[in-house]
Amino acid sequence: MNFANLSFEQPLLAEDLLTISQDKRPLVTFQFEEYLVVKGKQVNNSLNEAVPLRHPIKIHEAMRYSLLAGGKRVRPILCIASCELVGGDESLAMPMACALEMIHTxxxxHDDLPCMDNDDLRRGKPTNHKVFGEATAVLAGDALLSLAFEHIASNTRNISPDRVVCAIAELSTAIGSQGLVAGQMMDLESEGKEVSLNELEYIHVHKTAKLLEACxxxxxxxxxxxxxxxxxVRKYARCIGLLFxxxxxxxxxxKSSEELGKTAGKDLVSNKATYPKLMGIDKAKKFASELMIQAVEELAYFDxxxxxxxxxxANYIANREN
Amino acid sequence: MNFANLSFEQPLLAEDLLTISQDKRPLVTFQFEEYLVVKGKQVNNSLNEAVPLRHPIKIHEAMRYSLLAGGKRVRPILCIASCELVGGDESLAMPMACALEMIHTxxxxHDDLPCMDNDDLRRGKPTNHKVFGEATAVLAGDALLSLAFEHIASNTRNISPDRVVCAIAELSTAIGSQGLVAGQMMDLESEGKEVSLNELEYIHVHKTAKLLEACxxxxxxxxxxxxxxxxxVRKYARCIGLLFxxxxxxxxxxKSSEELGKTAGKDLVSNKATYPKLMGIDKAKKFASELMIQAVEELAYFDxxxxxxxxxxANYIANREN
Structure with missing residues (x-):
């Protein structure tokens, strides 16, 4: 099979994967949908336990409202999958996986706040500040950010502390003023301006890809x-992050707002930089396809x-529909 | 000397301290003002280096604006002093000390934001959102919070990683939904309501004392x-925290706004719970004095x-004038 011919619309099949794998065991037996469902449920259970509804009730309600709003848990599952990739058990990665979802949430x-993107809908539900008010939304974000580090430091088991410190360094770097915050900052500054491809990539690498890489x-x-x-794994991650x-x-x-569960077309309407706007929808799809191929090639080194x-x-991220 | 007679207006003298110390070495030789100046400068230098002005410029300008606004660095100095209390060198504590100031800032x-306390002045200067806008202020807070953990995890040297993880757990717990955020949440909810002494103590313990304890x-x-x-040290900290x-x-x-460098009397005007409002100014001063004595007694166990x-x-916090 020629991977250069893989298109965005053409899902990578398990049979195809075998041809670039060093190990010829039948990957077709792997039930990916079931994997996602099982891991997603385990992540949801752990998240539910990690943020019990306690005093002060309102802040924990606000934290739980957004955290347990039913995302696909892509970030925690990436974390668990990479842990398993190198032979680790899921339980080693679970506190880290939950922390990543807390930080993403x-x-x-904060991005949805009126002073930022001013969004009313998120995952098909009113945004946090629409339900709890702006002050509580700011605090819920701060509390989830703190809880992420607390959860890693307090609940990670059976891992040498130097690895925990190393992972905390990786994660915190990904979300700060050289990572997630830098991306959001440049995104806000680019509104209403002409944006070059370099600037667009900067925004997306920092706003999205760096956290996925950290996962x-x-x-x-x-x-x-x-x-x-x-x-x-870092090289794989960089492709996947941009692909996402x-x-x-x-x-x-x-897609429509109803299908996506968020205000669709908003980025385009507000003159925000997007790949389809900059390179056209067809080239954007081709770019996505190329990124997926590069990502998959890095995995050939592993079992x-x-x-x-x-x-x-990789295939799922490329072909997801919402 | 009878410590029960110590009043808020009467500074604890170095001679008095000797009488409750196990070690009779002349504490009078200790130059406290010089200690504060020297440590404060070292903290300021380290903070300046920890947040270089790099791309994206605006977010780093905003972070530096509030971080380097010339606070007294009480939190970092508490951290360094307790490290030295148990025989550690200042250099061991410096990354942690800087992180504490980042988190405080x-x-x-975030507290100053229009949706929160809506303050225009802080440390004698316009608040962050007044200078950089609300969106940047939200992001600057997020970035400083992330940087705090990055700074600890990446720059702490010559300490076993299990102690670093333990300190991160302590710190993150102090600032989350059971700490700083809980205090700010209850503070916001108490505005315009009658507040009991228990509720008042809850707010202050969580909003202020827990972070000082973590330091x-x-x-x-x-x-x-x-x-x-x-x-x-934790017992000492609890007294000092409430005292603060x-x-x-x-x-x-x-005090007037000019002397304090922030909008004075605001808590009273907005019907916010304060100790003087609840127990009167004289009893509040007596309470402060009692807390200082309890704090000092815990130190008798150390060199x-x-x-x-x-x-x-302890004496400085009790007797400070701004």
Whole structure:
């Protein structure tokens, strides 16, 4: 099979994956949908336990409202899958996985604020500040951010503390003024302006890709991966991260608000930089396809059975419909 | 000397401290003002280096604007002093000390937002959102919060990683929905309502005291303290933390905006709970005095020379004028 011919609309099949794998065990037996459902449920259970409804009730209600709003848990699952990729058990990665979803949720709550993107809908529900008010939304974001680090530091078990510190360094770097915040900052500054491809990539790499990279790298660290493992996973992650945003932009143009569960077409209307706007919808889809191929190639260095979830995740991110 | 007779207006003298110290070395030789100046400068230098002005410029300008606005660095100095109390070198505590100031600053930036306390002045200067806009202020707070954990995880040297993880757990717990955020939440909810003494103490313990406790406990952890050391420092910290807020409330009533560098009397005007409002100014001062005495008694278990900064800090917090 020629991977250059893989198009965005043409899902990567398990049979195809075998041809680029060093290990020839039948990946077709891997049930990806079931994997997502099972891992998603385990993440949801852990998140539910991590934020009990206690005093002061309102702040915990606000935290739980957004955290348990039924996202796809892509970030926690990436973390668990990379932990398993290098032979680690899911339980090693679960506190880290939950922390990643807490941080992602915190950034969504703050991004939706009236002074930021001013969004009314998120995952098909009114945004946090619409339900709880702005002050509580700011605090709920802050609390989820703090809880993420607390959860890692207090609940990670059976991992040497130097790996925990290393993972915390990786994660915190990904979300600060050289990561997530930098992306959001440049995104806000680009509104209403002409944006070059370089600027567009800067925004997406920082706003989306760096956190996805941290998910995968942190999973590899807590799973026991060595330096070479970490660097390979990092390369895979960089492709996947950008892929995620490109697909997001494409979906934003092609889907309705009802299908997406958020205010669709908003980025385009507000003159915000998006890939389809800059390179056209067809080239954006081709770009997504190329990114997926590059990502999958990095996985060839690992045991094929353990790599199966990440093979399928690349394909899933490329072909998701909401 | 009878410590029960110590009043708020009567500073604790170094000679008095000797009488409750196990070690009779002349504490009078300790130059407290010089200690504050030297440590404050070292903290300022480290903070300046920790947040270089890089791309994206605006977010780093906003972070630096509030972080380097010239606070007294009480939190970092508490951290360094407790590290030294148990025999640790200042360099062990410096990344943690800087992180504490970053977190404190992040909370001030968010607290000042229009949707929160809506303050225009902080440390004698326009608040962050007044200068950089609300969106940047939200992001600057988020970035400082992230940077705090990054700074600890990436720059702490010569400390076993299990102590670093333990300190991160302590710190993150202090600032989340069971700490700082809980205090701010209850504070916002109490506006315009009658507040009991229990509720008032809850707000202050969570909004102020828990972070000060974390400063001291984290300093003790990175300084090499054992469990007994940590618990004694924790007791000292709880007294000091509450003392800090009581004095803050008293200053808010008795001083003008110009002297304080922030909008004075605001808590009273907006019907916010304060100690002077609830128990009267004289009883509030007596309460402050009692808290200082309890704090100082915990220090008697440590080497007097090493404990000198914390003896004097208790006195300084009780008697500060802005």
């Amino acid at each position: 915190a950034s969504l709550i 995968l790298v942190c999973g590899t660290i807590v799973g026991g991966g060595n330096t070479a493992d970490i660097e390979r 945003q490109v697909v997001d932009d494409i979906l934003d143009v092609t 094929a059975a353990r790599a199966a979830p990440l093979y399928h995740l | 992040a909370s001030l930036i 001291l406990v984290c300093g003790t952890i990175v300084g090499g303290g054992n469990t007994a050391d940590i618990e004694r 807020q009581v004095v803050d409330d008293i200053l808010d009533v008795t 007097a020379a090493r404990a000198a900064p914390l003896y004097h800090l």
